[in-house]
Amino acid sequence: MDSKGRVLDKYSARVFKNRKEHVLVKAAENDTQVISANTRVIPGIMTHRGCCYAGCKGVVLSPLKDVAVITHGPIGCAFYTWGTRRHKGRAGEDGKNFIEYCLSTDMQEADIVFGGEKKLRQSIKEVVEIFDPVSIFICSTCPVGLIGDDIHAIAAEAQELYGRPVMAFSCEGYKGVSQSGGHHIANNSLMKNVIGTGDAVKEKFAINVLGEYNIGGDGWEISRILKRCGYHIVSVMTGDGSYKEIQNAHTADLNIVQCHRSINYIAEMLKTKYGTSWIKVNFVGTESTIKALRDMALYFGDPELIARTEEVIADELSEISEELEYFRTRLKGKTAALFVGGSRAHHYQFLLKELGVETILAGYEFAHRDDYEGREIIDTIKEDADSKNIETITVSHDPEKFNLFLSEEQYEKLKEKIPLDNYPGMIKDMNAGSIVVDDLNHFETEEFLKLLKPDIFFSGIKDKYIAQKGGILSRQLHSYDYSGPYAGFRGAVNFARDVTMGIYTPAWGFVTPPWKKTPTLVGTYGGDA
Numbered sequence: 054m055d056s057k058g059r060v061l062d063k064y065s066a067r068v069f070k071n072r073k074e075h076v077l078v079k080a081a082e083n084d085t086q087v088i089s090a091n092t093r094v095i096p097g098i099m100t101h102r103g104c105c106y107a108g109c110k111g112v113v114l115s116p117l118k119d120v121a122v123i124t125h126g127p128i129g130c131a132f133y134t135w136g137t138r139r140h141k142g143r144a145g146e147d148g149k150n151f152i153e154y155c156l157s158t159d160m161q162e163a164d165i166v167f168g169g170e171k172k173l174r175q176s177i178k179e180v181v182e183i184f185d186p187v188s189i190f191i192c193s194t195c196p197v198g199l200i201g202d203d204i205h206a207i208a209a210e211a212q213e214l215y216g217r218p219v220m221a222f223s224c225e226g227y228k229g230v231s232q233s234g235g236h237h238i239a240n241n242s243l244m245k246n247v248i249g250t251g252d253a254v255k256e257k258f259a260i261n262v263l264g265e266y267n268i269g270g271d272g273w274e275i276s277r278i279l280k281r282c283g284y285h286i287v288s289v290m291t292g293d294g295s296y297k298e299i300q301n302a303h304t305a306d307l308n309i310v311q312c313h314r315s316i317n318y319i320a321e322m323l324k325t326k327y328g329t330s331w332i333k334v335n336f337v338g339t340e341s342t343i344k345a346l347r348d349m350a351l352y353f354g355d356p357e358l359i360a361r362t363e364e365v366i367a368d369e370l371s372e373i374s375e376e377l378e379y380f381r382t383r384l385k386g387k388t389a390a391l392f393v394g395g396s397r398a399h400h401y402q403f404l405l406k407e408l409g410v411e412t413i414l415a416g417y418e419f420a421h422r423d424d425y426e427g428r429e430i431i432d433t434i435k436e437d438a439d440s441k442n443i444e445t446i447t448v449s450h451d452p453e454k455f456n457l458f459l460s461e462e463q464y465e466k467l468k469e470k471i472p473l474d475n476y477p478g479m480i481k482d483m484n485a486g487s488i489v490v491d492d493l494n495h496f497e498t499e500e501f502l503k504l505l506k507p508d509i510f511f512s513g514i515k516d517k518y519i520a521q522k523g524g525i526l527s528r529q530l531h532s533y534d535y536s537g538p539y540a541g542f543r544g545a546v547n548f549a550r551d552v553t554m555g556i557y558t559p560a561w562g563f564v565t566p567p568w569k570k571t572p573t574l575v576g577t578y579g580g581d582a
């Protein structure tokens with residue numbers, strides 16, 4: 054039996070039937086392989102997923118530094134999204150940066166019984182008086198949806214009263230199957246209410262960086278390189294971003310998409326509404342970064358920009374090549390397993406490959422099928438109760454702001470050379486025999502690690518320690534533990550150094566986990582086995 058079979062064999066028939074669709078072994082032929090994704094978790098299974106509120110507030114909205122984001126709900130949800138994601142931000146010219154604060158209405162039992170609207174009004178008042186933010190966002194948590202506080206009416210009232218945009222997001226944690234639903238709620242609202250409201254003039258080589266959240270300073274490293282090449286960054290969605298910058302996103306001539314999972318639909322909407330083309334980029338790994346820079350230069354087609362891009366690439370490479378080569382000699386032949394949210398498990402495989410590390414298992418927490426199989430399959434995804442739960446909006450062509458940078462003919466020609474409107478799925482880039490798992494749960498994590506014994510397991514805070522106590526090194530690809538940046542040229546060296554340090558410090562192998570010394574409870578999955 055292969056490792057997939059050995060792990061799934063322990064399930065009851067009902068659970069097996071479900072999970073076998075979420076796990077696949079990469080075939081030798083590069084045919085399309087279908088995986089089940091973006092579906093609800095089986096009750097009782099310990100998933101590593103987050104919730105809708107986490108995706109909306111924690112992931113997309115929190116990095117906007119000039120916005121005060123108020124969590125309407127009991128304190129736990131707000132506290133959990135306080136600083137744990139490491140999306141860094143520096144105050145802009147107006148000095149406003151509230152991302153280090155944790156703002157919450159701190160609902161108590163009495164508020165749940167009698168309603169929390171009064172408390173929310175009071176919180177908005179305090180936020181205006183203390184912080185004077187450019188805008189205020191209100192994010193609701195589960196109990197708010199259950200008791201029915203009308204956060205949208207309160208937002209409209211506060212907007213009038215305080216003379217600044219106040220927006221409400223009904224992102225109760227229970228909505229949908231994962232944090233992905235929350236990304237949609239946040240991004241859709243930015244699309245509807247913020248983008249296009251600014252009055253900046255068009256700049257040369259103007260771009261938006263979409264789906265980059267400045268984890269551990271990645272966005273800063275990417276911006277540094279882009280600015281060296283000569284790009285004008287209109288806005289970043291949303292790492293170290295701001296409400297004011299996003300208002301002008303419609304003035305860019307190109308959108309580059311880093312994390313396609315969280316924002317591909319906005320890239321499409323920007324194209325429909327404002328005519329802005331988008332390309333998929335990946336700034337993880339030096340080869341990927343070089344490709345992204347060359348694709349961008351080709352899009353603008355300016356000889357000076359193309360030449361400067363090559364100069365920057367040569368210069369950046371000369372700075373890091375020697376060090377990277379050293380780490381390559383240390384890491385060659387090692388194996389890795391990756392389990393991250395919705396795009397990193399793919400992005401980091403390129404950097405690992407450069408370093409000589411083979412990926413033997415990769416999975417996403419909440420990706421959709423296109424992230425695994427490629428964008429071309431989107432139209433074939435059948436709607437079901439779970440996918441219908443995701444909020445969708447439609448936008449139409451804006452006659453005043455619509456502007457095409459390329460003619461249709463140029464566009465079609467370029468499409469053959471650069472990833473315009475497209476991203477490949479992770480499965481295609483993996484080696485035959487490697488394992489792909491959607492929504493890898495706690496049990497499967499332990500079992501696959503025991504069977505495959507990778508040299509390193511890249512994951513997150515929920516599964517890191519169980520791996521380490523079992524003797525396998527783990528680094529967090531969400532927060533980079535306390536390190537970073539990992540993107541771009543210098544980031545690649547930081548990553549290679551951290552991985553080398555970890556692998557050559559095999560401390561976890563000396564640990565005897567508690568379950569080897571004391572008897573533990575034994576249970577079965579599914580209940581009807």
Ligand code: CFM
Pocket residue numbers: 108112138232264266268312313314315393394395396397398418530531532
């Ligand atoms: Fe995109 Fe992200 Fe990711 Fe994501 Fe995330 Fe994150 Fe992630 Mo953690 S937006 S899908 S919801 S790249 S917080 S910055 S690391 S799970 S792989």
